[in-house]
Amino acid sequence: MAENPGTPLLDVRGVTKSFGHGRRRLTAVDGVDIRVERGQTLGLVGESGCGKSTLARVVLGLERPDAGSVRFDGTDPFTLKGRELLAWRRRVQMVFQDPFASLNARMSAADLVGEPWRTHRDIVPTARERDRRVHELLSLVGLRESDAHRYPNEFSGGQRQRIGIARALALEPDLIVCDEPVSALDLSVQAQVLNVLSELRERLGVSYVFISHDLSVVRYVSDRVAVMYLGKVIEHGRADDVFDRPLHPYTAALMSSAPRLEVSGAAHDTEIPLRGEIPSPYGIPSGCRFRTRCWKSEPRCAETAPAAISREPAAHTGREPHEALCHFPLDG
Template structure:
């Protein structure tokens, strides 16, 4: 089998809670608490879950913006957690991010041409003429005119600014792009245009995507696979069509029940699962299964031990004592 482009194993990102006069740690916020994830070459993997579940922190750790507490991250077979600063800078050519808000992602004092060319200058790529040509090429690629390079960011709409941010992310020909809620700040009419652009770029350039989102209706049409995250843990992963057709974890089932259906008759007849209570604090997670305080299927064992993520089908895994007990017994035996 082909080695995955990205492999995350047992990744933890814990933040200290400090107290007292000396500021010693008195507790930990377990934003990411033992995540395994793989992304193949040319594949789109969606990372979904409620706000505060650890999605963006996981993305930041992969990019090197946040130091992991434990675990490993391998990119193209190389360990990228314990490398030196020079290796991390070189790696930044291979991994880029598109943020949620295109307004704050662009420097208001630079023309868009200067913003797009900035990564080339940082890495010492090309001379002034070659950089201008690269900027023009990228603007064409994302559906903008090369003459726009001389304009300031405030001269563009939200959708156009996101195209500019995507162009800048592509400047150094990355292999992996982390898309952190890339369309949630845009008007509904513009979202499909940006998503179609990203899919077109993936086909042209062989890009891999980690698509961080809470919008499952978008994920269904964008991602090859989906990973559902809850309170720092992955609770279900699998091919998007499989997970959407028959979710194995009750949290996934609840999330999908909130996605509107295009058929009004089917929408009226469906059963909406409303979770009780709020997402627990990652500084004080529940004992046992982290979903136990909100789960409608919880049994005594769920309060005692956290269920492992085990196979429930072909390339499909879930972490649930109730829904996947047979699979867990097979793994433990």
């Protein structure tokens, strides 16, 4: 449970993470700020290679940042050791992209869900309590009590992902990082899993960092959205603000290229070009890193990196600012 209710659950500021040596050093995350409030979902969007998963590994404590700070409920997890670190790891869990690869094929659903209790033995001290909690968690994610003794190959992809979610919930975390949790599933199954995640948030108050390249999925589950490009967050704000009135040309191009069913003549049907491939992270363009693919690019974009611009909400709404890094933001 939250120990410092007046602070954000997750507060990441100026985080940078690089890999490699010398001239072949790759900056995967470059000065990123994100925030997750209690009971909210932050959607993290961007093309493959933009740094989403590296940022997730920093949030999970699996990668130490080169610069910047990470605060979880006001505490820097990278200063913790021993029992304090073990206690913190209970509070942050993960749901993986591939529900089959993330589950041990030789373990039953009951063993998979209860696996975290082997490390955190104080949570479920007896076998009877363990069985009760396994059945409770399976029921919570929409599986039957009789499923406890089945193995991963006996479940569908969506059911396997539900087992992964139940396992993530076993330690009663405050935050779950979901890294492309539905991308390997059929559309109908995606909807089922997304509904489970939403229901769990409402019931348990858990927060999510939800990573995806699928904008329709992100819009469905997220309160706030951060759009990443080549290691930087180039636009962020409330989900409705970002998707209804994007400021950055990259965000608008992503939305334009996303498949949708509408056949009306609305303005959203206008196609916006997203030229070429994302540049190599070993050769990030000067100035604005999106300029090599942007239809609004001008010489200024190559000369200087853009500062943050903000579209302020109406004072009476109480909504947070909607910001982007762009010399020539969209009018929206």
